Amino acid sequence: MDRKLWEAEYENTVHGKKNGNEYENKNQNNEENSIIENDLNDEESNNHVLDEQELSRTIEELCLSKAEEFRMLGYNHVTGHEIWQCISKKYHKDGIPNLHKIVNDILTLKVTNFMNWLTMNAYKE
Structure with a gap:
């Protein structure tokens, strides 16, 4: 036209x-x-504001989902708790960020970054 x-x-x-x-x-x-x-x-x-319990449950479900994804890739001993420890290590300085940042950090976590964290954590112990 x-x-x-x-x-x-x-x-x-x-x-x-x-x-x-x-x-x-x-x-x-x-x-x-x-x-x-x-x-x-x-x-x-x-718009629903999550209380602390709902927020914890949501984050836990995301971490378990990411751990399951890693298990499907052959990393059988990964737990949701380890995923959260890896992700939350960078929150110690500035505090807990907004939910969208936490969700993004969990869902975009790569196996290599997690394994690097796991290796460094093993050396520290």
């Missing part, structure tokens, strides 16, 4: 002249706005 035709069609659609009925387009815009507002209200009501 060439640019002039597209611009003309866009102008007609935006200003309600597409079907010769400006009122119809305004109603459609009002309906679309109310749908968007309802979606935003639904998102706000879906």
Whole structure:
């Protein structure tokens, strides 16, 4: 479609002249706005603040999932607790970060980083 035709069609659609009925387009815009507002209200009501117990359970499930992933790769003696120890070592300086950062750190943990941590931890003991 060439640019002039597209611009003309866009102008007609935006200003309600597409079907010769400006009122119809305004109603459609009002309906679309109310749908968007309802979606935003639904998102706000879906925001759920996790208490400490739910947060711990969620993190534990993520660590167990990552340990299971490592077991599927052949590292059979990995536990969820070890995953959490490896991940949480970098939180000692600055404290516990936001949940999205913790989730990202757990889910992106690579076997090599975990094995490096495990080896260094064994040397320290």
